[in-house]
Amino acid sequence: MYSPAADPMCPRVVRVRRRRRDGPDVWTLELEGHRDEPIAFEAGQFNMLTAFGIGEVPVSFSGDPAHPRRIVHTIRAVGPVSSALTRLGPGASLAIRGPLGTGWPMSEASGRDVVLVAGGLGLAPLRPAIYRLLSERARYGRITLLYGTRSPKEILFRRELDAWRKRGDLAVEVTVDHTVEPWQGHVGVVTGLIAHARFDPSRTLALVCGPEIMMRFAADALAACGLAHGAIYLSMERNMKCGIGLCGHCQFGGLLVCRDGPVLRYDRLAATLRVREL
Ligand SMILES: Cc1cc2nc3c(=O)[nH]c(=O)nc-3n(C[C@H](O)[C@H](O)[C@H](O)COP(=O)(O)OP(=O)(O)OC[C@H]3O[C@@H](n4cnc5c(N)ncnc54)[C@H](O)[C@@H]3O)c2cc1C
Ligand code: FES
Numbered sequence: 001m002y003s004p005a006a007d008p009m010c011p012r013v014v015r016v017r018r019r020r021r022d023g024p025d026v027w028t029l030e031l032e033g034h035r036d037e038p039i040a041f042e043a044g045q046f047n048m049l050t051a052f053g054i055g056e057v058p059v060s061f062s063g064d065p066a067h068p069r070r071i072v073h074t075i076r077a078v079g080p081v082s083s084a085l086t087r088l089g090p091g092a093s094l095a096i097r098g099p100l101g102t103g104w105p106m107s108e109a110s111g112r113d114v115v116l117v118a119g120g121l122g123l124a125p126l127r128p129a130i131y132r133l134l135s136e137r138a139r140y141g142r143i144t145l146l147y148g149t150r151s152p153k154e155i156l157f158r159r160e161l162d163a164w165r166k167r168g169d170l171a172v173e174v175t176v177d178h179t180v181e182p183w184q185g186h187v188g189v190v191t192g193l194i195a196h197a198r199f200d201p202s203r204t205l206a207l208v209c210g211p212e213i214m215m216r217f218a219a220d221a222l223a224a225c226g227l228a229h230g231a232i233y234l235s236m237e238r239n240m241k242c243g244i245g246l247c248g249h250c251q252f253g254g255l256l257v258c259r260d261g262p263v264l265r266y267d268r269l270a271a272t273l274r275v276r277e278l
Contacts, residue, residue: 008100011056012095012096014031014034015092015094016030016090022156024154026074026075026121027085027086029086030070033069033071039099040065040068040099041061041071041103041128042102042106043065043106043129043131044102045060045061045100046099046125047071048097048240049095050097052095054080054081054084056095056241059073060073062074063127063131064128066131074121074124076121100243100258104263106133108205109205110139113141113204113205114133114144114207115146115206116129116143116144116206116207116208117146117206118148118209119211119214122209125262126207129207130170134167141203142198143169145170145173146175146190146193147172148174148189148193149177150177151177151178151181152181171197171198175189177189189214194225205231205232206231206232206233207235209235212236215234219234233264233265234264234269235262235264236257236262238250238252238257240257244258
């Protein structure tokens with residue numbers, strides 16, 4: 001099994017096995033390693049992905065941790081590197097370094113209700129946690145997924161959302177900011193769903209991923225429902241270069257997001273998150 005410990009700065013070449021469009025600017029790449037080598041990762045961790053000749057960027061795993069031979073990343077094309085990555089078709093090469101960073105606190109979630117709050121592309125880094133929760137469903141109490149996106153056409157992983165909803169052992173609520181299309185679901189920001197979700201705050205763990213402003217409001221809404229700051233986890237994003245705590249690019253207050261995160265407990269983040277433009 002591949003281990004990043006040997007040299008975490010040394011990338012290795014992988015190929016795209018499959019590529020699927022998951023939204024207007026969003027593509028999901030399934031990668032295969034040399035000789036189909038497995039890459040064990042935890043839900044919430046990320047890889048540094050290199051588009052040759054262009055650059056390297058951090059991208060979270062979005063596949064199932066139970067299938068370490070199927071490395072999956074869901075990428076929004078926002079700039080040069082992410083756009084180049086989303087253009088890679090089957091057979092094309094790229095390089096990866098990882099897995100890096102901290103994962104979602106899956107063992108801590110055992111025996112508790114779990115609320116997952118996703119905004120936009122934030123559903124992708126949460127999907128490995130959902131796979132894990134569902135694969136050992138009996139270990140957890142009530143599980144609720146609250147997902148908000150801009151419009152119905154930007155909803156990620158539609159078929160999976162429907163399949164999860166049909167299981168009956170996971171509450172799935174989807175909301176859109178606005179719509180002109182026919183739409184049966186909620187309209188409004190995802191944080192508005194939190195007060196209506198059914199969970200016992202005294203035994204709930206919340207996993208939150210999305211734009212920073214959305215995560216801040218989500219954490220406030222969860223706290224208003226009675227969750228302690230220590231029971232809320234956010235996945236943070238910052239510009240990264242090394243990804244392993246050497247260069248300081250991802251500094252956030254006293255934390256290095258690549259080394260101490262990206263998944264961090266809200267009680268470690270709350271004060272710094274309130275400092276404007278940090
Ligand atoms: C731990 C971690 C996990 C991440 N996981 C994912 C993931 O699963 N999927 C994914 O698509 N991206 C993810 N990102 C974000 C991704 O790394 C950036 O989108 C990428 O670095 C942009 O690089 P670029 O060269 O394409 O664009 P840049 O030239 O760096 O940026 C182009 C423009 O896009 C803006 N931009 C940069 N990043 C973002 C962003 N995250 N959201 C919106 N606008 C942005 C910039 O401000 C700039 O205006 C993650 C980032 C971190 C730190
Ligand atoms: S990216 Fe270099 S210290 Fe985090």
